Amino acid sequence: MSCSVLELPNEDFHRAFLASTEHFPWKQRAHEQSFTNLQDADELSEQDISERLIQAINSGCLDSGSQLSPQDSRVFSNGSENVTHAAFFRSEPTSFPPSWYDETVPVVFARHFTGGDPFDDAEYEDEYGVIQEEKDNVMRPAMRIVEHLFAAQHRVFLFMILVIGRRFRLLRWDRAGIIVETPSELCDCLWRLSLLDDAALGFDPSATRVLPGDVDYLRMDLAAMKSAHDVDHTERPLDMGDAEGSVVFEYTRTLFRSTLPPHWPRYRLEVTDNGTTHHFLVGKPVFRAGGTAGRGTRGYVALDCQTRQFVWLKDVWRAAYMVASREGDVLRKLNEAGVEQVPTLVCHGDVCDQATVTTEWWERKNASSIPSPSLQPAAAENSSSRSLSGSTSSGKRKREDDTGNNITPSRRRGRRNRKGALLSNSPLRQHKHYRVVVEQVALPLKHFRNGRQLASIVLDGIRAHHQAATNPKTRLLHRDISGGNILIYPKVKRDSNGTNPAIVWTGLLVDWELSKPIDDDQAPSKASQAEHMGTYQFMSVKVSDELESFFHVLLYYCVRYLRSNCGCPTSYIENYFESYDGPGQFHTCGWKSLAMQEDDFLSNQFPPSPLLFYSPMDEILDTILRCFQSLYKVRKDDARKARGPPPPKLLPPESSDKRLAPIHIPVIRYHGDDAKRMQAKPPAPPPVVDDSPTPEDRERAMNVHDHQFMIEHITKTLSSSEWSDDDREPPPAVKTQTSASGSHGQSASDQALQPTHVSNKRRRIAGPERNVSLPARLHASTRRTRVKPCTLPVKAAS
Secondary structure (H helix, E strand, O other), rough: EEEEEEOOOHHHHHHHHHOOOOHHHHHHHHHHHHHHOOOOHHHHOOOHHHHHHHHHHHHOOOOOOEEEEEEHHOOOOOOOOEEEEEEEEEOOOOOOOOOOHHOEEEEEOOOOOOOOOOOOOOOOOOOOOOOHHHHHHHHHHHHHHHHHHHHHHHHHEEEEEEEOOOOOEEEEOOOOOEEEEEOOOOHHHHHHOOOOOOOOOOOOOOOEEOOOHHHHHHHHHHOOOOOOOEEEEOOOOOHHHHHOOOEEEEEHHHHHOOOOOOOOOOOEEEEEOOEEEEEEEEEEOOOOEEEOOOOOOOEEEEEOOOOEEEEEEEEEEEEEEOOOOOHHHHHHHHHHHHOOOOOOOEEEEEEEEOOOOOHHHHHHHOOOOOOOOOOOOOOHHHHHHEEEEEOOOOOOOOOOOOOOOOOOOOHHOOEEEEOOOOOOOOOOEEEEEEEEEEEEOOOHHHOOHHHHHHHHHHHHHHHHHHHHOOOOOOOEEEEOOOHHHEEEEEEEEEOOOOOOOOOEEEEOOOOOOOOOOOOOOOOOHHHHHHHHOOOOHHHHOOOHHHHHHHHHEEEEEEEEEEOOOOHHHHHHHHHHHHHHOOOOOOOOOOOHHHHHOOOEEEEEEEOEOOOOOOOHHHHHHHHHHHHHHHHHHHHHHHHHHHHHOOOOOOOOOOOOOOOOOOOOOOOOOOOHHHHHHOOOOOOOOOOOOOOOOHHHHHHHHEEEEEOOHHHHHHHHHHHOOOOOOOEEOOOOOOOOOOOOOOOOOOOHHHHOOOOOOEEEOOOOOOOOOOOOOOOOOOOOOOOOOOOOOOOOOOOOOO
């Protein structure tokens, strides 16, 4: 993981973030003696430093009621780290240790190590990387703690105290990066922090804690209880009486119940849309993007306080500079135009004008930026900015990352300081807090039951895209087609007479925030281009062809989950969807390029043989693949004709330099068999292969210029009687084990509906629910859309 760092002098830091009307220097001097037991802190271990600091502070150094208490850092660690962590709490904790989600300011301890301060710019001899490793060991757990608190506490920003021996740093984290205070006096900082209210400490005022005993707490517990009126979402016919009124599916209530563990806080969230404020009750996010910077997307199964219905709520820090419409604005436009198979908007809106400020301070440091009038002018001269890396599973190659769901500032090109740290040379991204709520709580695409159902769900996504692109009221391209953005939504459908109700699994095309009007040919800004890096596994090979992305999504899920003659699906997916050559051949796809431009069929490659699923799925994939192969052949031929004939070769001019003597080449004479071999005719050159497209190629290429052919072809093939109901591979055995989420002893089916944290760590095979993008300049064989955590997915444990 990587984030941007901006260092400010303590005077500017205090004036901007720790301002207080109370004058307290006399109290500071009175309590300085409390810290005498830390004079030799450079010689102590992390645990000893923690114990002495807690004793000093809790002995009466702070009179405001705040308490410093040790914390069990296993909640935040990955099991391999032993980090010493404490935190400030508003009042005397009722339990020991107190609940981690009640802390206001975390404190992380590290032993003294020369050069081990992650924010120290001094130059050290570090031939073997020992000092850098020590810096990483300090920042890694700190980043993980911040990531966890951002996910659970609904914060705009967060203060953290980092204690390294006798040295300390005060950090202010937001979704744009970190602002670091230059070292000052600890007692002064503690006093200032203790006088701040919740809003000044970074807590979101639009998110209200729901505590045990509150009416909302009881309301959530009641809503989570099993109900006899809930409907099983399995596809089947229904009786007329069972289809009357609104339907609540069992999986929706089960998911909501799983988000209410005892170790996670509950909140009441506000969403203001056109002057009307809506309230929703949420627990643990079903989906959350990893990382401390970027979009920080979180998805919740929420309870609407007004309608008492379950809805899907997405909380995200969107890029403030993006000229594209907000996601809710696009959904409202699609809903009003009658576009089917897309989410139904409930409400949306920016949250209390909340935005990151690290970007503003960075801009003030640069002469080319216009300073914000709300900021003090003193910091520009003395501040510094750089990129800081650490590693909690970075995971996704990011445009943001949501994790969001992203390109992080550290991965942009820039100059380096004397130690090799990358310095920012372009503005950091400012983010605004945003929430959008839709009616549908959907299932991930990987929950499909068989190949026929998979093809039908993807077909619904193509139909939704077709309607959005052709409806004169919308005329939109989605621009982020991926497996994570095609979801399953069970619906009660009736025939044309309104009878014979049945539960049918339909496809839902979600995450429209990067859509763009087809008629808009305006070139995007460089900032937007950086933000719109695409979902790498499903990008087209050379063109922004979203129909091709639907093909890649379908192929991915076929290889991953259906029976086939593929000997190793994991290797196939790695080579087809993940492989690229870099940096000289950055983003050059492997088997995807071969399939689209070289091979005659989808091949297993080693040994070359057709990839078969022994079902009508072969007909769907083979026919569509041939259309795209013809499309590339036609475009290649058209580009060659547009270039015209190559220019004639020019002979080098004769030299006018008379001083150059002629070059004498010695004559070698051959005799006998050698002479006969030299007199033999050279082998004939291989015949020139004519790769010009045939009329049939041009006809097939026209099939994928719009949606009609793919829709008709898949619809026709779905009517085949050769489909099997059990052509899906059985899921791998799940080993029961204890986990942080308390899933010990659950069956595989129960675990499939558990909310999962989506970290940024890049797996060997990156599933489509965790969209991956690469941050560098795209090679010609990719297309530019964007990466992003999904809008509506119900993330389930694999």
